[in-house]
Amino acid sequence: MSSPHPNAREQADFRRLWAGSVVSQLGSAVGMVALPIVAVIVIGASAFQVALLAALTAITTALLAFPMGRHVEFRRKRPVMIVTDLVRFAALAGVPVAAVLGALTFTHLCVVAVVNATCLIAFTAASQAHLKALVSAERLIEANSRLESTRWLTITVGPSAAGALIGLLSAVGALLVDAVSFLFSALAIRTLRTPEPDPPVRDAGASRRAELFAGWRFASGHPTLRRILISWVTFVGGNALASSVSAVFYLRDLHFETWQYGLLMGVPSLGGFIGARLAPRLVARLGAVSALWGASMLRGPWYFLIPAAAPGTAGLLMCGIGFGMVLLFAGAANSTMVSYRQLETPDELMARVATLWSFATTATQPLFILLGGLVATWADARTALFAAAGLMCVAALLLPRRGGVTGRWR
Template sequence: MRRDMTRDLAGERDFRRLWAGTTVSQLGSAVSMVALPVVAITVLDASAFQVALLSVIQAVTIVFVAFPAGRYIEFRAKRPVMIWSDIGRCILLFSIPLAAFSGLLTFAHLCVAALGNAAGQIASSGAAQAHLKALVPAERLMSANSRLESTRWLSVLVGPSLAGPLIGVLSAAGALIVDAVSFVLSAWSIRSLRTPEPPPPAREPSPSRRAELFAGWSFVRGHPVLRRMFASWLVFAGASAMATPLSSLFYLRDLGFTPWQYGLLMGLPSLGGLLGARLAPRVSRRVGLVRGLWWVSLWRGPWYALIPLASPGTAGLLLCGFGFAGVLFFSGLANSTMTTYRQLGTPDHLLARVSTLWIFATNVTQPLFIAFGGLVASALGTRAGLFLVAVLMCGSGLFLPWRSKDHD
């Protein structure tokens, strides 16, 4: 009994170390998300096409690397993968200000850094989600995911706000040093974990390399709950991506909000996501994982319908902020719950491949939804496009089952 208690306390301390490293890393990445295009524009005088190309490179890298990365990670110790992913991204990001201050920075250099950063993100995320299940007892997994999800929303809220002053003081290239240092701290936090990592799952006999590569997809497709959860997530994530350019046009052109008001709308409602993530364990304990996810998913979409109802002025600004915060509050609840069910419902030898499947599918479907939203807005107007976003968000919850025998 005493040994089990000591192990639980050690695991809790280790999770806190991991959580702290993740927090620092995500804040740093939020800074670099703003700083990298600024470097391209201010240092290299990049064109609009080149700036867009940086984002395209990252998305394409994720699409092509996700499945091979999941297969590679699955049968290896996860902590070394996470550490080396952090170190690799640190080196790439640190090389940008070094080259910029030396007058040797090129656009090709930025492209390589964007590619390597995306690959490292996939490897680190896939390994981390698989390792969390081994680090944290099943009964505490929901709480752990809740805390990690709240950190993600915190980085969305605080990171871009920090980027402006850092760029002003250090320059855009210098601000990337902050992200590079954050990866060092993240790697150190993983290296400091004391609970022994369990051995990786043994490679099971597979009829072909292709079957092994797509084993995560085969498992999700055959799982009665995860299959519907996956479909629901793709629709909601696609609708959210569709909303981003449409809402920007609506806020700035149709409603005439100023840049600082626009920035406020993009950042402050993230507090709703943070609060939702923190409340997720309480909701799941009360109604169960699957039923809880069903309820909170149904409540995400109606809030977004408030946004296209807004008119210019302060009242419209408040209505947009209130609607967006409502969507993010229920998204914070849903994301933590979905991640926990996925980890509990997936066998250990498939965890990395299922995690990278989610990343792959998100990056494939979101551009399609964005293009579709642009066509709708061009034909029917921005308000109609935003109402369609609300309908899709509401509809995404209908894919989910009401209940399940497992982990409910």
């Protein structure tokens, strides 16, 4: 029997990868809710310990992003993805076992958090590098659109699914579900049939320092990617600044009920899902850089509706519409940005450039969170949110309007 048409095989392989991504992301959404609950309920962790548990992810990413990018770059990507999935399964499955044996400690949970963060860095670097080899350039924006839309969908339904599972199985049992999701992801990757290309060959004359920061040198030397990275960090910074005070604004200043706050944290993420699915059409019509510029210009202004809102139903609608529209254009911009970055980055730098984005995001967010707290203390939460909206708008102004590769990706 002849082998399937390459395009059909490519599509089947991407569907397998996509299915694994859907399950593991839903599992991760469950675990993100369940882990701090386990810390509080099972071992009686203090507020500081719960905060430390959350901070370990950012600290691990900041410290290991560059070394992990270098490590992943020169290895086959599928084995890296499978191993990191299996390690995450083992780490998370160990929590219920330790809880049943009465041996679960805060140190154990900290180790799990660090292991998960480390594996996430490696998996993200490997998967973004491998996607470029798995699908054709013509289908890359569509592939990223689907993956990005899945991410937004899990943000919407994940916390609700986590709450239901925790109610049904307990927080410890929900972590077991999270663990099993990584087994499913590993199996999906294992079933890919398209031959994986050989990994890049390490330059024997390159120093360790040169290898570590090769992704940084490439991105900073690329006139378009450099501006996209600076804009991305600025926009993410605006989001971080807002996140540090939005809960106070919604609950204390606008007097929303907790269920209304929950709706605002979940339902607008459907905008991100819709925006991600619209990205291929925008790129086909405008080209990648112009589509990214346009989506980004339309992204930030909507956030001004939130600090302009007043208490009451009208204010709730303003906040929901504002947040949803921000996420709609953010979903379109994110899918386009990742696809453009993958196409512009040489194969031998894919993992290191991907981890550069992870590092830049994680390392700068705490600074903007602190800034948001300071502005809210000096003025008020509404002022801090206006500042965040302004920062999101500035991020779009930092982008080039045109540029990049030839054809429809201009």
